[in-house]
Structures are given as structure tokens and as C-alpha cells.
Amino acid sequence: xxxxxxxxxxxxxxxxxxxxxxxxxxxxxxxxxxxxxxxxxxxxxxxxxxxxxxxxxxxxxxxxxxxxxxxxxxxxxxxxxxxxxxxxxxxxxxxxxxxxxxxxxxxxxxxxxxxxxxxxxxxxxxxxxxxxxxxxxxxxx
Numbered sequence: 001x002x003x004x005x006x007x008x009x010x011x012x013x014x015x016x017x018x019x020x021x022x023x024x025x026x027x028x029x030x031x032x033x034x035x036x037x038x039x040x041x042x043x044x045x046x047x048x049x050x051x052x053x054x055x056x057x058x059x060x061x062x063x064x065x066x067x068x069x070x071x072x073x074x075x076x077x078x079x080x081x082x083x084x085x086x087x088x089x090x091x092x093x094x095x096x097x098x099x100x101x102x103x104x105x106x107x108x109x110x111x112x113x114x115x116x117x118x119x120x121x122x123x124x125x126x127x128x129x130x131x132x133x134x135x136x137x138x139x140x141x
Contacts, residue, residue, distance in 0.1 A: 047092075053136055054089045057105075057129045058082065061112075064122035068115070077112040084108045102137035106130060 065078040084105045091097055109130050113123060 050092055050136065050140075051089070053132055054085060054092075057085060057109075057133065060122070060125045060129050061085075064112075064118060064126055067119050067122055068117050072115070072117045074112070074115040074117065077108070077115065081105065081108040081112050097140065099137045099141050102133055102140075106133050106137070109133070 061078055061081055065075060068075065088097075088101045088105050091101060109126060113126055113130070118126070
């Protein structure tokens, strides 16, 4: 019984910790700072950086909406921005991008920024996203 117990403990330990001991090391490249976010060294490709921008805007929208008072009447504006952003991302993915599509997202985001219930930090993040979208549009005209 004792040898069985010892061998079963050794086998279970090997199964639990073995994969982590032989796993490949994570990417050890030096990160670089991109605004308030950090990415792996080397500038991302245009396609990838656009996807990261869209994801960042969507994340900031979600955070700002979650911080609104429960019965805020302006939640539909956040849905509008998300819908326009999804359309922009879909068309970007299909290589059918036009700068006026970013203008539509920026107008919707600007309307959402007029919400008086936004916290200062959320307003600052969304204003920064608006500037990044403007830079994106200018660099992809």
C-alpha cells in the first residue's frame, strides 16, 4: 500500500507541475510604451494596430458605461458608438475602409462625451480615444 501511495503522489505531482517546468518561456522582448498601454517591442502592423485601437475604444466605452448611474438616460449613445465602431471594424477587416467611416464613429463618440454623468477619468479616456481615432483617420486617408 505504501509504495502505491508514494508512486501515486509522484505521478500526480509530475502531472501537476511537469508541464510548467518544460513549458516554453514567454516572449522576453522588452516592452515599449504606447500611450497608457504597453505592447511587445516593435511597432505592430497597420492592421494589428487598428484592431488594437478598436478594442481599446470598445473597452473604454464599456468601462465608462458601467460607471454611469444605473438609470442614466444616455446609455443608448454608448450602444450607438459601439455599433458604428463594429461597422468600421468590419469594413476595415474587409479592406473596404473609407475615412468618412471614422468620422461617423467620432461624431457618435463626441455625442457620448456630452453625457454629464461621465466620471472625469472616463471622460479623459474617451477624449484620448477620440484623438487616437482622429490620428488613425489622418494616417489612413
